[in-house]
Amino acid sequence: MELFLFLVTICLSLAFSGKCSDDYSRNDFPEGFVFGSAFSAFQWEGAIAEDGRMPSIVDTFAHSGNGSNGDIACDGYHKYKEDVRLMYDMGLDALRLSISWSRLIPNGRGPVNSKGLHFYKNLIHELKTHGIEPHVTLHHNDLPQALEDEYGGWIDRKIIGDFTAFADVCFKEFGNAVKFWSTINEPNIVAWALLATVLLHVGWSNCSKGNSSTEPYIALHNMLLAHASTARLYKQKYKASHKHNGFVGITCFAFWMVPFTSSEEDEMATQRAKDFLLGWFVVHNYLEVLHPLMFGDYPNVMRRIVGKRLPKFSEEESYLVKDSSDFLGLIHYPTTYTADLSSPRQGDYASDMHASIIPFGNSSLVNVDLLPWSLEGLLEYIKQNYGNPPIYILENGRPTNHQSSLNDAGRIEYLHSYIAAVLNSVRNGSETRGYFQWSFMDLFELMEPNYTYGLYYVNFSDPERKRSPKTSALWYSCFLNGTTNCSEELSASSSPGLFSEKVPI
Numbered sequence: 001m002e003l004f005l006f007l008v009t010i011c012l013s014l015a016f017s018g019k020c021s022d023d024y025s026r027n028d029f030p031e032g033f034v035f036g037s038a039f040s041a042f043q044w045e046g047a048i049a050e051d052g053r054m055p056s057i058v059d060t061f062a063h064s065g066n067g068s069n070g071d072i073a074c075d076g077y078h079k080y081k082e083d084v085r086l087m088y089d090m091g092l093d094a095l096r097l098s099i100s101w102s103r104l105i106p107n108g109r110g111p112v113n114s115k116g117l118h119f120y121k122n123l124i125h126e127l128k129t130h131g132i133e134p135h136v137t138l139h140h141n142d143l144p145q146a147l148e149d150e151y152g153g154w155i156d157r158k159i160i161g162d163f164t165a166f167a168d169v170c171f172k173e174f175g176n177a178v179k180f181w182s183t184i185n186e187p188n189i190v191a192w193a194l195l196a197t198v199l200l201h202v203g204w205s206n207c208s209k210g211n212s213s214t215e216p217y218i219a220l221h222n223m224l225l226a227h228a229s230t231a232r233l234y235k236q237k238y239k240a241s242h243k244h245n246g247f248v249g250i251t252c253f254a255f256w257m258v259p260f261t262s263s264e265e266d267e268m269a270t271q272r273a274k275d276f277l278l279g280w281f282v283v284h285n286y287l288e289v290l291h292p293l294m295f296g297d298y299p300n301v302m303r304r305i306v307g308k309r310l311p312k313f314s315e316e317e318s319y320l321v322k323d324s325s326d327f328l329g330l331i332h333y334p335t336t337y338t339a340d341l342s343s344p345r346q347g348d349y350a351s352d353m354h355a356s357i358i359p360f361g362n363s364s365l366v367n368v369d370l371l372p373w374s375l376e377g378l379l380e381y382i383k384q385n386y387g388n389p390p391i392y393i394l395e396n397g398r399p400t401n402h403q404s405s406l407n408d409a410g411r412i413e414y415l416h417s418y419i420a421a422v423l424n425s426v427r428n429g430s431e432t433r434g435y436f437q438w439s440f441m442d443l444f445e446l447m448e449p450n451y452t453y454g455l456y457y458v459n460f461s462d463p464e465r466k467r468s469p470k471t472s473a474l475w476y477s478c479f480l481n482g483t484t485n486c487s488e489e490l491s492a493s494s495s496p497g498l499f500s501e502k503v504p505i
Ligand SMILES: *[C@@H]1O[C@H](CO)[C@@H](O)[C@H](O)[C@H]1NC(C)=O
Pocket: 064, 065, 066
């Protein structure tokens, strides 16, 4: 009954119906193109103090505010079977997930927690038996607090060895089932000024600590080296011997930027910002490649501006970093204006770009405009400037107020137009191979908990954390099934046909 009423509501209120009739289907994508959805360990699992898991810096941060925290989140730790079933029913090809380092190795280094190990083995097994390909991110911001306390986390080179050892456990234990590995999530954004102060220091709680003119660069440098060291380990020790000949990549947060005015200064500022945010991390494998991961060094413009504060790669490191990625993971949300900032504040990561980042249109953290051309521009830019590497879009999606209607027409409109943008790019030669919508269900969103990205609504006031499909879940499922006019299909169905026996509401 509930479902019936739900569908009637959809039929009556599909504001976009007709306005954006779908003119493509997933069958227009090349064979093997993967459509998935995503979440991260911390935002989904909960059970933060259960079965031997120790705190991570994001737990500490969440507890430092006065609002909600991720202690229970979606309770995915206990509900993983139910959730995999929902993914299966939706028709996902793949799921992007991450491993909580402090669940697997509670103190960051040392003994493996067997209960944590079993949890991830079970989860991955559950996905595989439902035909869902796991794309695993090793580090999604949740550094073990123990390592932060011991040596400051990413600002110390010791992290490289510890991260590589953590990755070794993951490759050894899950490597037979997992083909796609991303080492580190959003390293460029982690280093960004705000997060540099919050993420890198003392559980985010002490913003006066740390040196924003040097430490973001050091942390980034260490992330690149940790990534490279891990990728080498995989190639040397695992790639050849495992059943699955897998791939290792890195994931970066990619704004798209447009000049604030058509002045030459603003054009140049835009290029500088792209160099800083993207050039730092863009990856390629075999062919000769760009910037650290492509050229084995930072872009010249960064060397010039940042000077001695920018760490140097030794010859060996440069070589190691350069050939370290099989693919590039992209996280894309906002588009920004970029304006020349000719007299910047002196010398920190944010001002070294000599550019100001200005919100585009009505965009903010919680209000993401529909600008699909930005994703197309980004993919074309990477194609033309970074040797057209294989790309997986590992996050893209639109937030809505958590308590708003289950009829999330705006999210459908967003997915429809951004997936169309990906199709345009692929048709024009981009090597993009997968699209992962963020997020499968409403998660604990650290920066702005009242705005969530889920295809499924999660009732965080309910001890059972009940999941309910939003209209976008029905739309994505219809799209994944190869249907062309899903919006119309949805508005036309007068019976609970689309999800009939599948989704228990
Ligand atoms: C938390 O509450 C305290 C006391 O009410 C207040 O001083 C502080 O600014 C709040 N912190 C945040 C992050 O809102």
